[in-house]
Amino acid sequence: MLTETAKTETEREVDRLSLVIEIGGTPVRVNTTDADFLGMLQDHYAGFVAESSPPEIEFEVETANAGFVSMDSDVHVTHQRGRWSLRRGDFQAEWEPASRTGSIRLSPKSHSFDSVLRIVHTLVLARQGGFLLHAASAIRNGKAFLFAGVSGAGKTTISSLAPPDADLLTDEISYVRKQHAGYVAFGTPFTGELDQAGENVSAPIAALYFLAKGDENRIDRIASAEAARALLANILFFAEDEELVQSTFHSAFEFVSRVPVMQLTFVPDARVWELIG
């Protein structure tokens, strides 16, 4: 029989190998026996580590080098009998939403875990009318602004030009959650070229801008149909699941009916932010 002291030490050991990462108001607990890996996550997700939030999802994580081919393999996300299966060259994961539990076997790299986390969040958000978007985002004067575009459109540039009174939520992947009659953007640790995690704050979304570099700063309204098309092209979506595809499609139309969507043509200098906020 364990002594009271021994029990406490055991409990401490369990606590030490657990971490809750809360992004977009969804706490995800990671349990692992790999202390080095957990330490790496602690550093990588600093600012998004929750001290006491009860988890909405709990993953048992096993790290392994053997049996994984490469990071560049295709992602396969499938749903069968209430379980999601996530597979890529460097990870295999299972997640059962009903029990809120899952398991992950992966290369002990932060970008492998980051990919699993991104996919899980796309699945969580899709059921709630939200999505992850290829977009930088920032809060200014209490309102969130999203800046979307393909690689090279200016997400990193507009992020790096943000004035001191703006809170950068992300330079790469925006977290969009439907809330009441509108949408809210949350900060994420999902980084792009700036390699700088966003602020862990949120605000109602005031506008979505599609970026275009030009020889003047100006904002043009985009027709709703074109806005929906452009939005759909920038939503992160991995699941091979008809129901989820359909709900994401309708979420995009819902978003453009509630949030102004515009094109922001800009000269790459700080004056562009005079138009925002």
Next chain:
Amino acid sequence: MSKLYLARSPRVAARSLDGEMMIMSGRDSTLFTLNKTATILWQAADGATPLDEIVERKICPEFDVEPATALKDAETLAHELASREILQVSEEPIAPNSTPGASR
């Protein structure tokens, strides 16, 4: 010549916005924007109305075209939409919510 019946595939999501009909495949997330004729076919595809009746009532009044030519073009378009799993096409009326296996 046998009649053709059209029904909307249950495996797609569809929305009309600013007069544009957009369809997304549930299978592979491909997004389609339908032209005017395809939109008419989609909207009229109730599984019960034969294609020649759709052409006569909806397409001929909209476009200055011979009924026989319009029907031939509409058949080609319907089969193209079926090949992309947007519509189901059958020589028999199609029951609501019938499986994609009923299309051809």
